[in-house]
Amino acid sequence: MATADLPAVPAGFTGRKDDLARLMPVLDPSAESDLLVVICAVSGLGGIGKTSLALAAAHRAVRDGWFPGGTLFVDFRGYDEDPATAEQALIALLDRLGVRGTDLPQTATAQYALYRRLLAEEHHSMLLLFDNASDPAQLSPLIPGTDHHRVLITSRDRLTDLDARLIDLDVLKPEDAAGLVGRSLRLSDEGDGRAGREREAVGELAVLCGHHPLALRIAVGMLRKRRYRSIASLVEELRRAEDRTRALGVRPVFDVAYGQLAAEQARLLRLLSVAPTAEVSGEAAVALAGLPDEETFALLEGLASAHLVTPVSTGGEVRWRLHDLVRLFAAGMAAGGADLREEGDAARERLLAFYVRWAEAADLRFQWLPGMAEPERFTDRVRAFAWLDAERTGLVAAVQWAREERYAAMAVRLAGCLIRYLEWWRHLDDGITVARTALETTQRLGDHPGEAVAWNRLGMVLRSAGRPEEAIEACLRARDLFQDLGNRSGEACSWDDLANALAVSGRMEEAIEAHIRSRGLYQALQDRRGEGNAWNHLGATLQDVGESEEAIDAHARARDLYKAVGDLNREALAWTNLGTALGTAHHITEAIEAFTRALDIHRGFEDWLRVGGVLHNLAVAHELSHQPTEARAHYLQAADAFTRANAPNRAARAQSAARALT
Template identity: 50%
Template sequence: MPLLIFAVTGMGGIGKTALAVEAAYRAHGKGWFPGGTLFVDLRGYDEDPVTADQAVVALLDALGVRDRDLPTTPERQHDTYRALLAERRDRMLLILDNASDPSQYLPLLPGTDHHRVLITSRNRPDALAIRLIDLETLAPDDSVALVTRALHATDERDERPVREPEALRALTDSCGHLPLALQIAAGMLRRRRHRDIASLVAEVKQADDATAVLDHGSPGTDLYGRSLVLRPVLETSYRRLSADQSRLLRLLCLAPDAETGTAAVVALAGLETDVVLALLEDLAAAHLVASAPSAAGSAADLRWRMHDLVRAFGAGVVARDAELREEGEAARERVVRFYIGRTYAASRLLSVPQGDQGPFTDRAQAVAWLDEERAALVAAVQWAREEQFADTAALLADCLASYLNWRRHFDDAISVAKAAGEAAHRAGDRHREAGVLNNLGIALSQAGRAEEAIAAHTRARDLFQDIGDRGEEAGSWGNIGNALDGAGRAKKAIAAHTRARDLFQDIGDRRQEAWAWNNLGVALRRAGRTKKAIEAHNRAIKLFHAVEDGLGVANALGCLGNAQLRQGDADKAINAHTSARILFQVAGHRHNEAAEWGNIGNALERAGRVEEAIEAHGKSLEIFQELEDWYGQGVTLDHLAVAHKNVQQPARARSAFLQAADAFTHANAPTEAARSRACAAEQWSARTRHS
């Protein structure tokens, strides 16, 4: 049986009516509906919506039934309407526009499957089996094209879109790619034709709510006589919500990011999960939020996204009411505390991938959750700049640091550390400020900003000195040494690590003394003082054994192997790295185990055992793939490529270099990716020469 009813649904301003009318014109042009088109605006979101009884009178009038021919009662009017449609041989299209409730359109459906019906609504109609067409916002390129066409339609000499492509994209982003907002923005640009696009972008960015700027400059009405204003569209949708639905919408507008997981929404709302899910589904049916599956859990762990203009509107509603502001602050406090608990549990699984970690069944699930919530977590830390969240958001920053550096999101790591540091400084918490400065220095160092890293660690050291915390002061000296090493300042790095070692010796912290010896060994090796480096690593191993720190022993053995390989003793290096790998494997430290497989591969290759080296690198790659560590994959693939190159296998070497480039691209490491691509091109030339 052919489909009788279609429904175009989407949020207010998405372009439902425009699409329906355009479809009707095109269908008429193709002769699909020789009986014509009936259109009625049900004004479902106005204060006084059109009822089915009112609509049927308008439909009968369009069918030629009016004045004395019009039946006197609603029942007879509906009967006449259905009879006329049943009698019509020529197929018709009936457009029931802007419906908000099934009671508006159910009585208007034809009593025959000969005709077709197109309903538009902000709510998904579920009273009948209807083919739904959900409209989404425009793609960024389409948004740019819409505004450009609108300007050129008025004046084809308007060169602003060509002259200011970045400003135009920024404007369409500010409009959330919503067609109604884009139309308004285009109208404003037409009116201010002697001003550049950047001036409008600046006005929108300066406003807390973009709708205020756009509505203030709205050019009036569209082709259908409808007002081109945003806020009334959002207000009418908001007013139709129940008290519980509107409360959840307001709180969701206060979430740190536009996209939020179910568990975080539950924390915001302070309600049971099943209650929150039901409310979220209601909001999704009204196209005020959109759902997407989560990679981090079950079907209940959906992701919920809100349009930027809806978020701005809801936040504005809260800002204007003292009671709602108080309710909102409590919700934000709940969600920050939720994020702290989840992030702490997830970050522990990055370093200790075994054991019970609350909501996460394994490391992969924890990483998936961190990846999905990263934007929200980073945004929540920025709340540390507000006095009431200074402590909680700064604690969240501590929980996030290791993950952001591991995933190489260095810009986020730096932003998070700066926000937490500013909060600690304002609160006069010098100990926390110094700790955050160390986190900042580590992120800066890994981002290649060595001098800034040295400055951050030096400020941390000075604060710890003033406080009188000699242990933390020693740790900062070690961090300064690492940053100096990264800057290529070997002598100063050795001096800093020596200072750290001496301080740990003075206070009797043997475990940290062992780490200082190990760091000193790394700096000595990089300075070319290999014999001294080996002595330092052996000293570290003895100390780690003395304090029964097996993981410390494994780390020191790995560093010892690197020094031995640098000295030219490949066999000793293989033994050291193998011992380290076994210790990491027993402890369940898969990441370090993978790294040691790679080190074994490098040592085997130096010993001339290339096939064994390729096998070792393959095992390293398998683990990094399991851990979804893209940077580790890139490094290992590079090593594999070199091994293939050394046994005259240019095709395999090229393939491995290209895979390495892809992995480095995923890992936000463009320099390494470019280098790997250049090596791949070199291998292509080598393959051609051998051919």
């Protein structure tokens, strides 16, 4: 159990430079410390390489002469069925210190006293490496009472009850994982050049192993046995494996860790695995758990202490990530029986309801006008955008649940809430995915009104993605469906979107005709906001064909219609477009006035993205009127607005334009 000699560092140990850099200064006995006894505890998921790292650090320290008093090593077998107790370890340690037979005191109290006295009398620094501990009770009685020794502990759990420097060990970096495969293969056969020839396959193997050292070592063992087969063949087998954790031989590690969890912790681990992404926000975890916030966070912290989830701090918020192999294992447990599957399905419903609630609130904030009810939660557009940005990956992935009947209606509803945001922020691949999923689902359900809306939304995103011909086809499908349904408002909207797509494709005459058809339908419906949209978009198309004066008139009509219905947001957009048309017609003074009107409205809404855009336009207008000082000031203000809107690329471009004027 206890040895004076350190075990060897496992063959093939590689990487961990950053982790060694954190660990070595703590072990250095010459370093000053405020602690009575300097203890370092390395913790991490089973098989993550804690012992290998500890041994590598210990051997380096011994080589450098840091511990002339020697080393003591104890394997506590903390996660075996029969872990070592502190008393068992004590007797083994005393034996290594030369106390055995009749010299060994008869009582535990006397044995502990002798152990502490021997360490206190040993004036040369010693290193005590306590490996694979699971409980502070195994360790506390064995900690020396002097500060010139060092104690290094490894554990799967974060030993927060100890006054120790805690170092959490994560998986290997991708390049280190690949290096482990290549180095380990060459150790057994120096002529094995597969890793060098199949670099892409090595990278794929590392991903399938989750960059987990134990899984990688087991995979290397499999490759050694199949010496004359390619790495790619193993990659393909692992991809097809029903249970990759079992195929990689790491299932027993996870079984032990799972078996030691409290029932509520095990339940939350299963539920986290049914989330659409490996990383979720705290709010999303609460929705999955269906428990109060504090109870959920306590369970998450317990799972983090066991290294089954990893807390990730982003922008002041903590998110919770499952390692890929842990997620596969937990998903397998969640699918283990009818009751567990229903538990997971109910959790997905709760998460989807959470996503829909706040995505709808964010979308309503984008459309909000004075006099309307205030949307929940988001007091301005910036906060709405920030929430959508943080949750975007999960939101888009959750829409894919629409392919399952149980979630179809709510997932399509979620898709409708996201399109405006995804198109506005140019997440166009996600937008197309969301729109196509909604379309396929409404078609499968025979929901013709929903299908018409989905075709229209798909056309809008395809147009923004620079795929006008596909956008035109989608808008035509929407128009025809709306016509068949007798939905004249929907038909008017689809004509307008069709016109925009035709304009992007260069079919200007057809675009203008479609705008006019849309405008006529809106006029017949006495929908002044819709008519304003048609005029506004017609103005943009007229600008594109060089009809600046007609464009000015169209944007002015749109502005007046928006103003008549109290739609300040769209009025500001019309003022912006009017300013652009005036600038094109060389009416620079009037353009500046129009942009200024737009700026005042957008500032009133704290719509910093559009504030930045209008300030940029004002800067350009001042440049054209040979006012570089004013132009530079507006570029800098635009950069500030884009920064507030969390649009760093646009902020950088505005700052660059300002510097060009100095």
